[in-house]
Amino acid sequence: MSIKKVLTGNHAVSYGAMASRVQVISAYPITPQTQVVELLSELVADGKLDAIFVNVESEHSAMSACISASAAGARAFTATSAQGLALMHEMLHWAAGARLPIVLADINRAMAPPWTIWTDQNDSLSQRDTGWMQIYVESNQEAFDSIILAYKVAEQVFLPCMVVLDAFVLSHTSEPIEIHDQEKIDEYLPPYRPMVTIEPGKPIGYGALAAPDTYMEFRYKMQRAMENAVEIFEKEGKLFGDMFGHSYDLVEPYMMDDAEYVIITVGAVTSTARVAIQELRKKGEKAGLLKFRVLRPFPFEKLRELLSGRKKVAVIDRNISFGHHGIFYQEVKSALYPLSNRPPVFGYIAGLGGRDITVSDVVDIYEDMKKRETLEEIIWKGVKL
Amino acid sequence: MDIKPIKVNSLRDLPEAPISQGVTLVRKTGTWKNVKPIIGERSAPCENACPLKIRIPKFIDYLTKHEQDKASLEILRWNPFPTITGRLCPAKCETGCNRNKYDEKVSIRELEKFLGDSFLNRKHIERKERKAGKVAVLGGSVSGMAAAYVMLSEGFEVHLFLKSHETFEDVREKIPSEVLDAEGKILKNAGLEFHENARFELSSIQKEYDFVFVSSFSYPTMVEVQEPKTGKTNYEKVYSSIEDQDISKTIKNAITAAYNIAASASGTEYIEEKLGRVVPFKEIITDYFNHEPSVKEILETGTAIQEALRCFSCGTCNSCGNCYVFCPDFAVKWVDNFPEFDYDYCKGCGVCVNECPRGILELIPEK
Numbered sequence: 191m192s193i194k195k196v197l198t199g200n201h202a203v204s205y206g207a208m209a210s211r212v213q214v215i216s217a218y219p220i221t222p223q224t225q226v227v228e229l230l231s232e233l234v235a236d237g238k239l240d241a242i243f244v245n246v247e248s249e250h251s252a253m254s255a256c257i258s259a260s261a262a263g264a265r266a267f268t269a270t271s272a273q274g275l276a277l278m279h280e281m282l283h284w285a286a287g288a289r290l291p292i293v294l295a296d297i298n299r300a301m302a303p304p305w306t307i308w309t310d311q312n313d314s315l316s317q318r319d320t321g322w323m324q325i326y327v328e329s330n331q332e333a334f335d336s337i338i339l340a341y342k343v344a345e346q347v348f349l350p351c352m353v354v355l356d357a358f359v360l361s362h363t364s365e366p367i368e369i370h371d372q373e374k375i376d377e378y379l380p381p382y383r384p385m386v387t388i389e390p391g392k393p394i395g396y397g398a399l400a401a402p403d404t405y406m407e408f409r410y411k412m413q414r415a416m417e418n419a420v421e422i423f424e425k426e427g428k429l430f431g432d433m434f435g436h437s438y439d440l441v442e443p444y445m446m447d448d449a450e451y452v453i454i455t456v457g458a459v460t461s462t463a464r465v466a467i468q469e470l471r472k473k474g475e476k477a478g479l480l481k482f483r484v485l486r487p488f489p490f491e492k493l494r495e496l497l498s499g500r501k502k503v504a505v506i507d508r509n510i511s512f513g514h515h516g517i518f519y520q521e522v523k524s525a526l527y528p529l530s531n532r533p534p535v536f537g538y539i540a541g542l543g544g545r546d547i548t549v550s551d552v553v554d555i556y557e558d559m560k561k562r563e564t565l566e567e568i569i570w571k572g573v574k575l
Numbered sequence: 576m577d578i579k580p581i582k583v584n585s586l587r588d589l590p591e592a593p594i595s596q597g598v599t600l601v602r603k604t605g606t607w608k609n610v611k612p613i614i615g616e617r618s619a620p621c622e623n624a625c626p627l628k629i630r631i632p633k634f635i636d637y638l639t640k641h642e643q644d645k646a647s648l649e650i651l652r653w654n655p656f657p658t659i660t661g662r663l664c665p666a667k668c669e670t671g672c673n674r675n676k677y678d679e680k681v682s683i684r685e686l687e688k689f690l691g692d693s694f695l696n697r698k699h700i701e702r703k704e705r706k707a708g709k710v711a712v713l714g715g716s717v718s719g720m721a722a723a724y725v726m727l728s729e730g731f732e733v734h735l736f737l738k739s740h741e742t743f744e745d746v747r748e749k750i751p752s753e754v755l756d757a758e759g760k761i762l763k764n765a766g767l768e769f770h771e772n773a774r775f776e777l778s779s780i781q782k783e784y785d786f787v788f789v790s791s792f793s794y795p796t797m798v799e800v801q802e803p804k805t806g807k808t809n810y811e812k813v814y815s816s817i818e819d820q821d822i823s824k825t826i827k828n829a830i831t832a833a834y835n836i837a838a839s840a841s842g843t844e845y846i847e848e849k850l851g852r853v854v855p856f857k858e859i860i861t862d863y864f865n866h867e868p869s870v871k872e873i874l875e876t877g878t879a880i881q882e883a884l885r886c887f888s889c890g891t892c893n894s895c896g897n898c899y900v901f902c903p904d905f906a907v908k909w910v911d912n913f914p915e916f917d918y919d920y921c922k923g924c925g926v927c928v929n930e931c932p933r934g935i936l937e938l939i940p941e942k
Contacts, residue, residue, distance in 0.1 A: 289591060290592075348591065348592065386594055393600060394599055396593070398593065407583070411589070
């Protein structure tokens with residue numbers, strides 16, 4: 191039977207990992223992620239979760255331990271934030287290149303310096319090209335559900351997956367969560383079957399040298415796996431809805447049917463934007479919201495389908511690619527380029543380093559976009575000029 | 576193993592993940608090494624300090640593995656009377672114990688006493704199947720009894736001549752008589768012939784027996800030891816031993832004479848097994864041990880094992896498995912609960928040597 195619990199985003203992630211019956215957890219604590227692994231270590235110590243908790247001295251080692259565990263056939267989990275994720279970087283490439291379906295929860299924290307512990311997306315987006323799938327969640331329930339979903343998809347395409355949630359806004363904020371019936375979760379997520387297993391008696395080389403005559407083919411296979419993952423995300427997201435009452439997609443429209451002006455958000459800001467859209471609708475605006483949930487694999491088709499023919503689009507980026515502009519903004523524009531009736535897209539940088547993005551900020555952005563005539567490369571929202 | 580080249584014409588010729596297509600055992604990575612780990616000949620300070628050279632870490636190892644009888648038998652290989660030494664010896668082993676430098680010595684003598692006492696009703700002398708000859712032991716002191724014990728086990732027909740009817744007369748006052756009587760009974764059961772209230776001349780005994788051992792406690796002026804290392808005296812085929820304040824030295828001297836008699840009877844030379852180089856405290860990796868007070872009195876198996884587990888087991892492999900666990904190349908095999916090196920795949924990294932908590936492994940140059 192499913193039960194309701196009031197949980198912070200961090201603990202929702204821990205319970206998601208437990209519900210996924212992870213077998214090896216290796217992690218290093220870092221604010222704001224610490225509570226995720228703190229609770230998991232307790233659950234393991236209390237015998238409530240049958241897993242091995244590997245203490246390590248760094249995030250680099252945490253990912254290394256997960257890689258070994260996953261290659262040996264165990265379902266492996268870790269969690270981190272910001273500098274910790276950056277320290278993992280080398281091994282993130284390794285996990286993806288070795289095609290190991292590890293799941294990692296990244297509690298979005300802005301990169302230092304200047305020193306900070308608050309949220310933005312530059313840590314996870316810096317890992318965009320490592321070959322990891324990335325899910326950005328809006329609520330604690332979605333964080334819980336997405337851990338399970340991440341394993342379900344990852345273990346089919348043999349690519350690792352990151353579940354990303356906002357520091358403090360989600361990680362340290364309590365919400366009621368439905369912990370689904372474990373039997374049904376087990377039915378949804380069967381035990382991990384590795385592509386190959388390594389064993390001492392029959393050693394094989396993992397990730398050994400590939401000369402120029404074969405390297406490119408392995409990269410081609412990774413790209414194909416990513417492309418296949420789009421369909422699997424759709425299918426598994428729907429199945430999740432059939433079994434647990436809430437389905438998930440790669441991008442999710444809100445009041446989009448007749449919308450002329452669309453705002454695109456990522457992560458917890460989506461909840462704020464929902465309220466703004468409701469207010470705008472009350473004023474008679476044909477406003478719509480598009481929640482960008484899965485960045486990798488990239489949902490080309492869905493984006494084009496949902497955005498073609500709209501009057502204007504605004505992307506709110508809680509991140510920045512220095513010298514360019516917001517990263518989701520780039521990604522959306524690149525998807526729309528082949529369309530003949532593509533709408534103009536405006537990119538707003540907001541909420542860096544945990545600055546609040548309020549309902550009125552979203553309304554402002556909406557109105558600003560609506561009256562803009564010319565495209566600008568970068569629009570800063572709320573910076574003290 | 577055959578090495579087959581793999582030709583890649585299309586994606587289908589490649590696995591999904593970058594994994595080798597064959598077993599990597601074809602690559603004998605052991606050829607890369609210039610040094611290799613070996614199980615060195617090492618020993619503990621305790622066993623070196625012990626006059627009887629009892630293999631202390633060895634018997635403690637049996638005890639920690641819940642093989643209590645084997646532990647007792649291991650002591651009896653070196654010392655016929657742990658019931659006596661366990662009560663009376665000055666425990667030089669404990670003075671030497673490396674654990675003194677960490678927290679507190681291991682209560683070795685207490686363990687020895689426990690293992691001696693608890694085994695007493697199952698103790699019997701395993702006799703070699705041979706007719707070694709006929710010997711007389713003159714005097715029933717500890718040295719006489721110890722010599723008799725060894726010569727019985729070496730297959731001699733042993734006759735014990737007592738001044739009165741009393742055995743172990745030198746320790747009677749210090750040891751419970753039921754223990755000494757039990758020890759005496761064990762010798763009797765093994766075939767020791769008792770001649771009580773015996774009156775004799777050495778020359779007549781000499782004629783009747785192949786060899787004679789004289790207890791210099793019981794008969795201090797009868798003979799004179801000329802070669803302390805062998806126990807030879809001023810009489811042909813008559814051996815004796817020097818008494819010492821340290822009871823374990825007394826026993827050592829007596830059994831050495833007995834072994835020399837046995838060697839002489841079979842026309843060989845008695846050579847004592849040597850101990851390896853001592854493992855000093857600085858070679859012990861103390862990170863692997865918790866600070867724990869010693870158990871001062873051991874009366875049952877539980878506390879015996881608890882105390883035994885405190886032992887660093889300096890220089891003696893106790894199957895801790897660190898080398899096996901830490902080897903990055905699975906080149907340490909685990910055979911019959913002990914490590915074995917697979918030099919075909921050992922790269923000589925030395926992690927096993929560094930992680931052996933008790934200084935057993937060493938790296939030597941590869942030839």
